[in-house]
Amino acid sequence: MADLPEGALMQRAAAGLAYAIIDFLRERGRGGAYGSRVALLVGSGDNGGDALYAGAILARRGARVEAVLLSDRAHEGGVAALRAAGGTVASGGVSTGSTSGGTDVVVDGIVGIGGKPGLRAEAEAALAMFEGAPVVSVDTPSGVCVDTGEVDGSHVSADLTVTFGTYKPCHLLDPAASASGRVELVDIGLDLPAPSVESLEAEDVAALVPRPAPDGHKYTRGVVGLRVGSATYPGAALLAVSGANTGLAGMVRYVGTAAEWVKRHNPEVVGDGQAQAWVVGSGSADGANSALAFARASGVPLVIDADSLRALTGPLGVPAILTPHAGELAALIREDRADVEARPLHYARLAAKRYHAVVLLKGRRTTIASPDPATPVRVNTTGTSWLATAGSGDVLGGLIGSLLAAGLAPIDAASAGAWLHGAAATLASAGGPVTASGVASAIPAVIRSLPAVSPRSR
Ligand SMILES: NC(=O)C1=CN([C@@H]2O[C@H](COP(=O)(O)OP(=O)(O)OC[C@H]3O[C@@H](n4cnc5c(N)ncnc54)[C@H](O)[C@@H]3O)[C@@H](O)[C@H]2O)[C@@H](O)CC1
Known part of the structure; x- marks a missing residue:
């Protein structure tokens, strides 16, 4: 990189951006750049520079491009390049109208990684001029907090964001x-x-997915135990067992009031005994405290869900994964649910530190924080909104428990479990509704479809 001529990175970024915009225009029924009307919203930094150089490429390909400068300062080279390519430049944050009324795409080059959260009045006014037009953001949607994913004030909502080098x-x-x-x-x-x-x-x-060693047996593959469900919620036991009993661990144990139901539906599931990991709390109701106490006494890693989260008073002294949704995490750390939803990274990290446990905060983007602050937080991107259905969290707890029992480190068990769970939901849903049982049933097929890599066998 040291040998790159000045501006080379910006030229590469601008070229990638321009071609992504051309593809975006094609997707939306335009032929490509030729004849399209493109509005660039240009801030004072290099993010605006990327937009201007990309605009120049589009203008040379026959697009009608207007840059709306939102500041007295704008990337000089970029402005000159756009003008030389036949684009127009409007200063003072006001469009000359050359593309409005039928703008095919607005390019948000207001701010990128150097921006502070929130939009200034001139940016808000410029966006309002092009309301309704599709938006492509350069590097980041302007106005959001790049490093935390939080929003504080107004921000751009993009249809597409073209980012450079790495996801932020x-x-x-x-x-x-x-x-x-x-x-x-x-x-x-x-x-x-x-x-x-x-x-x-x-x-x-x-x-990460555990695969049996050639000479492995059921005990070397790991035994997962579940103390979940109750007379009030027997279904939670069945669903957690269905998540655990997908064949990823060598054996599944179940202890609890739904034992007869569990055995009737899962003849391979056995009763109490030693396990390499325990799952507690899903639908445990009044039994949540005792389930947690029993599991903790075993000294093995734990998955702590739902009702057992309420029994937590501090670090447990054993490796643990807590699996709250935003409401449960809010109750655990005595914060408002809305605050947890607004700052999932912050609160997942805070709880992980406080409880010396991996915290898996469930949501559209499940966020998994380690108690070790040097370990990157993992965000899960698989899944579908159809997964927001009763019992899907019980399936997730069982699945993570089986990965933990098979020997995965807690951060890996939690994040691989969340990934498989989301992918299973997408597969089972196929674009339509799905139930928690359907998600569990799809887990083996997702594992079969994983790419061939050199897995660690046990
Ligand atoms: N880092 C790199 O190596 C590369 C960066 N590139 C681009 O450069 C961008 C970063 O450029 P800069 O560091 O110049 O920063 P930005 O362009 O993101 O923003 C900084 C400018 O915006 C102003 N500003 C800050 N907050 C604002 C707000 N809320 N509203 C309005 N104006 C605000 C600042 O006064 C400053 O002039 C990246 O996002 C990317 O688009 C690319 O050209 C490729 C290479």
């Missing part, structure tokens, strides 16, 4: 992830620092 936290974490729309990554040859937030991909999960 705002592309992964809600609420900013929702404002990013679809995110396309352009490799521009950046030297990147270690991430603070990351997301597993299919290859990562394939490498």
